[in-house]
Amino acid sequence: MKRLTSIGEFAAFQNRLSAARSPHIPTLVIPAGACGQASGANELIRAAKREIGHRQLEGRIRLRVTGCHGFCEMEPSVLVEPDRTFYPRVKPGAMARIVEATASGQVLGDLLFTDPATGVRVQKQDDVPFFRGQTRTLLSHMETTDPLRIESYVANGGYSAAIKVVERRDPRWVVNEVKASGLRGRGGAGFPTGLKWERLAQQRDGKGKFLVCNADEGDPGAYMDRSVLEGNPHSIIEGMIIGAYATGADTGIIYVRNEYPLAVKHLSIALAQARELGLVGRSILGTNFSFEIDLVKGAGAFVCGEETALIRSIEGKMGEPRQRPPFPIERGIDGKPTAINNVETWANIPLILRNGAEAFARTGTPGNSGTKIFSLVGKIRNTGLVEVTMGAAIQSIIHDIGGGPSGKARIKAVQTGGPSGGCIPAERFDLPIDYDSLAKAGSIMGSGGMIVMDENTCMVDIAKYFMSFLKDESCGKCFPCRKGTQRMHEILEDISKGQGTREQLELLEELAGAVKDTTMCGLGQTAPNPVLSTLHYFRREYLDHIERKRCPAGVCRDLISFSIGETCDGCHACVQVCPEGAIAGKKKQRHVIDPVKCVKCGACQSVCKSEAVFVA
Amino acid sequence: MVNLTINGLRVSVEQGATLLEATRFLGFPIPTLCHMDGLSPYGACRLCVVEIGQGPGTRLVSSCTYPAEEGLQVRTASSRVLRARRMVLELLLASCPQSKTIQDLASAHGVRRQRFRQEHEDCILCGLCVRMCSEQMMAGAIGFRNRGEGRSIGTPFDAKSEVCRLCGGCQYVCPACQLRCTYTEPDKAICGGCANLSAPCVEKERFDDMMCYLNPCVACEIRKD
Ligand SMILES: Cc1cc2nc3c(=O)[nH]c(=O)nc-3n(C[C@H](O)[C@H](O)[C@H](O)COP(=O)(O)O)c2cc1C
Ligand code: FES
Numbered sequence: 001m002k003r004l005t006s007i008g009e010f011a012a013f014q015n016r017l018s019a020a021r022s023p024h025i026p027t028l029v030i031p032a033g034a035c036g037q038a039s040g041a042n043e044l045i046r047a048a049k050r051e052i053g054h055r056q057l058e059g060r061i062r063l064r065v066t067g068c069h070g071f072c073e074m075e076p077s078v079l080v081e082p083d084r085t086f087y088p089r090v091k092p093g094a095m096a097r098i099v100e101a102t103a104s105g106q107v108l109g110d111l112l113f114t115d116p117a118t119g120v121r122v123q124k125q126d127d128v129p130f131f132r133g134q135t136r137t138l139l140s141h142m143e144t145t146d147p148l149r150i151e152s153y154v155a156n157g158g159y160s161a162a163i164k165v166v167e168r169r170d171p172r173w174v175v176n177e178v179k180a181s182g183l184r185g186r187g188g189a190g191f192p193t194g195l196k197w198e199r200l201a202q203q204r205d206g207k208g209k210f211l212v213c214n215a216d217e218g219d220p221g222a223y224m225d226r227s228v229l230e231g232n233p234h235s236i237i238e239g240m241i242i243g244a245y246a247t248g249a250d251t252g253i254i255y256v257r258n259e260y261p262l263a264v265k266h267l268s269i270a271l272a273q274a275r276e277l278g279l280v281g282r283s284i285l286g287t288n289f290s291f292e293i294d295l296v297k298g299a300g301a302f303v304c305g306e307e308t309a310l311i312r313s314i315e316g317k318m319g320e321p322r323q324r325p326p327f328p329i330e331r332g333i334d335g336k337p338t339a340i341n342n343v344e345t346w347a348n349i350p351l352i353l354r355n356g357a358e359a360f361a362r363t364g365t366p367g368n369s370g371t372k373i374f375s376l377v378g379k380i381r382n383t384g385l386v387e388v389t390m391g392a393a394i395q396s397i398i399h400d401i402g403g404g405p406s407g408k409a410r411i412k413a414v415q416t417g418g419p420s421g422g423c424i425p426a427e428r429f430d431l432p433i434d435y436d437s438l439a440k441a442g443s444i445m446g447s448g449g450m451i452v453m454d455e456n457t458c459m460v461d462i463a464k465y466f467m468s469f470l471k472d473e474s475c476g477k478c479f480p481c482r483k484g485t486q487r488m489h490e491i492l493e494d495i496s497k498g499q500g501t502r503e504q505l506e507l508l509e510e511l512a513g514a515v516k517d518t519t520m521c522g523l524g525q526t527a528p529n530p531v532l533s534t535l536h537y538f539r540r541e542y543l544d545h546i547e548r549k550r551c552p553a554g555v556c557r558d559l560i561s562f563s564i565g566e567t568c569d570g571c572h573a574c575v576q577v578c579p580e581g582a583i584a585g586k587k588k589q590r591h592v593i594d595p596v597k598c599v600k601c602g603a604c605q606s607v608c609k610s611e612a613v614f615v616a
Numbered sequence: 617m618v619n620l621t622i623n624g625l626r627v628s629v630e631q632g633a634t635l636l637e638a639t640r641f642l643g644f645p646i647p648t649l650c651h652m653d654g655l656s657p658y659g660a661c662r663l664c665v666v667e668i669g670q671g672p673g674t675r676l677v678s679s680c681t682y683p684a685e686e687g688l689q690v691r692t693a694s695s696r697v698l699r700a701r702r703m704v705l706e707l708l709l710a711s712c713p714q715s716k717t718i719q720d721l722a723s724a725h726g727v728r729r730q731r732f733r734q735e736h737e738d739c740i741l742c743g744l745c746v747r748m749c750s751e752q753m754m755a756g757a758i759g760f761r762n763r764g765e766g767r768s769i770g771t772p773f774d775a776k777s778e779v780c781r782l783c784g785g786c787q788y789v790c791p792a793c794q795l796r797c798t799y800t801e802p803d804k805a806i807c808g809g810c811a812n813l814s815a816p817c818v819e820k821e822r823f824d825d826m827m828c829y830l831n832p833c834v835a836c837e838i839r840k841d
Contacts, residue, residue, distance in 0.1 A: 476767030
């Protein structure tokens with residue numbers, strides 16, 4: 001790659017790439033993010049290459065390997081452009097047929113997606129209910145961009161927003177555009193990004209300023225940021241270049257957790273390419289604007305997502321939050337002004353400057369503009385990443401896009417915001433998803449994790465799970481956070497064992513309030529949310545555990561017992577899987593479980609075909 | 617100068633002063649555990665919380681770390697503050713019942729019961745010793761390790777420290793530990809003879825390199841050389 005030394009050269013480079021795009025040539029798009037690779041996308045890519053080569057179709061069919069498109073449940077999948085035919089859960093063996101059909105312009109009806117509601121086959125991706133309800137401004141770029149080739153990003157208009165900004169030579173205008181867009185931080189707190197940048201731009205100490213991309217996504221069940229990092233790393237780099245121009249920052253840092261190896265790899269490659277092309281580094285495109293971006297790998301502590309802990313971690317110290325004020329915007333990395341934004345926030349920036357602040361502000365609701373990616377996981381039929389406009393109702397995400405429950409049980413709640421958030425019961429699914437409504441309902445928007453729970457989920461168990469996560473992930477500096485999470489976990493454990501008392505429940509609430517009040521950083525202040533929100537909406541379940549010594553969802557092992565009902569046809573399957581040899585019975589006769597030997601692992605229930613194993 | 621209101625009283629303090637300093641200047645008592653004049657503020661024990669702000673935006677902050685801000689409204693003993701402090705003390709008592717300092721604080725704040733499962737820990741991780749060692753003794757022999765439940769204080773890899781001068785500063789500032797001060801095992805980093813009934817110094821040969829820098833030792837009055 002030749003280093004571009006002027007804006008004119010870049011424009012020519014971009015025009016050349018755009019002209020060479022030839023969108024009419026059929027292209028097999030295979031999403032291969034970490035999720036896709038785990039479900040076998042690599043196998044599929046290999047098969048596709050083999051088949052295309054074998055049939056000598058190199059010029060006639062193209063292959064594009066991209067990041068995750070969002071529909072993880074149906075991966076590995078293939079999207080055929082330009083018709084946008086969608087083949088879900090493709091087996092490597094079926095690749096030959098897909099290549100052949102694509103070459104001759106046909107569609108393989110038997111491999112298409114079947115709408116579970118109607119039983120009808122759907123050809124185009126955009127008609128699949130999962131995709132139909134979304135507004136995919138960020139995720140649509142995942143389909144068009146090959147994350148390993150900067151040419152692919154540039155050909156689709158990439159870096160033109162950054163160039164536009166550099167050409168205009170008006171940092172103030174950029175800040176105003178971001179302010180006018182109404183973009184709020186996607187990392188959880190929803191702080192207006194334009195305002196943050198304005199404050200950074202105002203800092204004048206001449207010793208340098210930092211921009212940070214917070215890619216330390218650590219909430220269980222959330223992976224929006226990972227997919228953006230893997231699928232479109234250049235959008236973050238472009239966003240940071242724009243941010244640097246607007247605020248006068250000279251160094252950017254992408255703090256990414258080391259547990260995201262693919263994201264680290266794609267980012268490193270993208271950075272190297274951008275540097276080689278002269279888009280990052282000293283005198284960008286021959287102008288007097290310089291901006292360097294470094295990658296810092298985090299060691300995977302949840303608390304390092306918190307601004308001040310993140311800064312200490314970047315400085316090479318222990319990841320521990322500190323008192324704010326002074327805020328990072330005044331005193332951040334090495335005491336220099338620092339602005340920290342979330343991955344998704346950065347990814348939105350090029351779009352705002354490319355399409356105009358007004359267009360961005362028009363989507364969503366006033367005060368909550370733009371779109372937001374959520375990772376929809378748990379007891380939901382369509383697991384994956386969904387992007388909706390802010391202010392969409394929870395209902396529409398769960399039922400229309402998510403396709404309702406994954407099993408027979410009814411959905412009873414959804415946890416938003418991960419361990420810092422709270423649960424929202426099904427009765428309140430009419431709530432619009434925005435920062436303020438969710439906070440009012442006792443949860444938070446968080447970075448976009450949505451864990452769906454159905455009637456087989458015990459709320460005490462959920463609270464206990466999050467508390468166990470938090471007691472390990474608290475940095476341990478604030479005594480009430482460290483001990484408080486441990487003690488809350490201890491009480492929840494007692495309750496889930498049927499040893500809890502009403503007094504303990506009161507103590508739990510009192511303690512939760514004190515932890516919220518007395519701790520220093522966002523981790524401690526939000527740590528009691530899972531307890532408080534489940535107590536608020538599902539107190540009945542807690543009382544069932546305490547007074548009736550029962551777990552209504554059949555989860556808490558000490559309060560349930562397994563038995564085999566009349567529908568048992570004596571197939572012996574459960575006898576074979578029982579690790580304790582607790583099930584006895586002759587073939588073709590109803591089996592019985594020895595309650596003394598039973599360890600309540602549930603293996604028998606999972607193999608029983610006649611649904612004869614009951615939990616009570 | 618920064619002007620603020622504490623419990624309804626106006627006060628001007630120097631730029632950069634903490635709320636704790638401002639409050640103490642006026643004479644309002646605030647309990648502290650992890651704060652010590654001469655060591656940098658840390659904000660770990662959260663006993664020193666005060667309520668700031670007005671209306672729905674009020675919140676609790678640790679006064680030992682929060683800087684005095686122009687026009688700030690501070691309440692040092694509102695019911696919310698007292699409730700929070702009592703819960704912190706109850707938690708402390710549940711973990712470290714043997715500490716005289718904690719017992720006294722609990723008693724002074726009317727904490728008469730402890731509803732959690734009793735533990736007997738010898739460290740509340742207030743970090744005074746760590747700061748003493750690095751800021752006053754310039755040794756930096758001990759530090760924090762790990763996070764969450766696994767957090768602890770010690771020398772790197774628990775090896776006998778090369779830089780520890782056995783000054784005993786860490787023990788001196790410790791509000792909780794009693795156990796550490798009674799150790800006389802040769803592989804422990806610190807002598808602790810002065811707090812020990814059977815001073816190790818009598819076995820001078822065995823504990824030679826562990827003796828504190830006070831020469832002669834204040835406890836056994838044995839000279840090192
Ligand atoms: C315990 C804790 C964990 C956090 N983790 C993340 C994270 O993983 N990613 C992130 O972007 N922000 C995280 N945040 C929020 C950041 O502190 C910060 O608010 C955010 O990165 C600011 O960027 P934004 O304005 O673009 O949202 C976390 C906050 C807390 C208190
Ligand atoms: S004295 Fe302020 S937090 Fe410990």
